[in-house]
Amino acid sequence: MPASHAIPIRAVLWDLDGTLYRQPPLRKRMLFELGKAALKQSPKKTLRMMRWLRCYRHVREELRDLGHADSPLESIQFHVPAQRLETPVQPLEDLVRYWMLEHPLPHLLKARYAGAEGLLERLQSKGIGLGVFSDYPVREKLKALELDRFFSVQLGATDETINAFKPHPRGFLEGCKALGWEPEEVVYVGDRDEVDGIGARAAGMRCLIISDKQTGPGFVRDFDEIGRRLGV
Ligand SMILES: [Mg+2]
Structure with missing residues (x-):
């Protein structure tokens, strides 16, 4: 994760498609x-x-x-x-x-990432705020993934208050505001650096990208690694 590692993580904002479940x-x-x-x-x-x-x-x-x-x-x-x-x-x-x-x-449930539920439980039990911001509507998908109970914030890019697709920073900033924390205290987890990474960084957030192919400081392979990087 980028340099501002010393600032405590207060909340995690998640992408949905390709991040909470595998798309292939x-x-x-x-x-x-x-x-x-x-x-x-x-x-x-x-x-x-x-x-x-x-x-x-x-x-x-x-x-x-x-x-x-x-x-x-x-x-x-x-x-x-x-x-x-x-x-x-x-x-x-x-x-x-x-x-x-x-x-x-x-x-969707069959394609859910292994370890997603366990990691969200651990984050929640530590008082870390949890939200979702996606380009597509999220509520029905989160219910189908049986993960909706974890997320106090559920936002889509076409929501009236946002009305901007990623990588525009607006939805990321709305997510932080709804979670009640400053962008530098919130980590965004997504699966496309050119969309999720650029948007999150433009909003001033740290970001992790889940990917089988890309490697580097901002990339993770699975939910075990996300957990390690978030320190839970
Ligand atoms: Mg995605």
């Missing part, structure tokens, strides 16, 4: 589910479905450059891809909500 097994499961759906519909409909989801994901990444938006991101994130695809907004929104938010829920 979930992606594999979703591909299987998409395959199952494809068997029940025309190839044309399947191709359209894939094209819409790909476009939505692509636009979501582009919208990071928007920073803190003037109008609600909750609606921009569907209007921009719908316009690009020359399709009505509602069916696109329904498709995204089904495949990216609702359908993965029953499969």
Whole structure:
């Protein structure tokens, strides 16, 4: 972790996707589910479905450059891809909500990182504040992961008070404010340095990135290592 190690850690703010659960097994499961759906519909409909989801994901990444938006991101994130695809907004929104938010829920628990629950219990018992800030809505996912009881702060980038995707620092700062601590007293744990790391550092927070591939002072492999780095 960076130089300010001597400042005590009062709280930990977490990313969700790819951080509290592993994404590869979930992606594999979703591909299987998409395959199952494809068997029940025309190839044309399947191709359209894939094209819409790909476009939505692509636009979501582009919208990071928007920073803190003037109008609600909750609606921009569907209007921009719908316009690009020359399709009505509602069916696109329904498709995204089904495949990216609702359908993965029953499969999340199986993909949860080993040691996540134990580490959160240890942090909580030491009085360390716990929160989640993600680019996507968090409540239903945290319930599905059976971890929601740990987090007093649960924020999404499209929440009215934030309205900025990472790496804009706004959501990170809102998270610290809601936890009641200064950014230098809060550690952010994420899985993408170019999004989570940049945003957390811009907000003045320390950061740990969970990764199988990257190594270095700010990177950790698993929850055992996160625990060691947080000193619990
Ligand atoms: Mg993530």
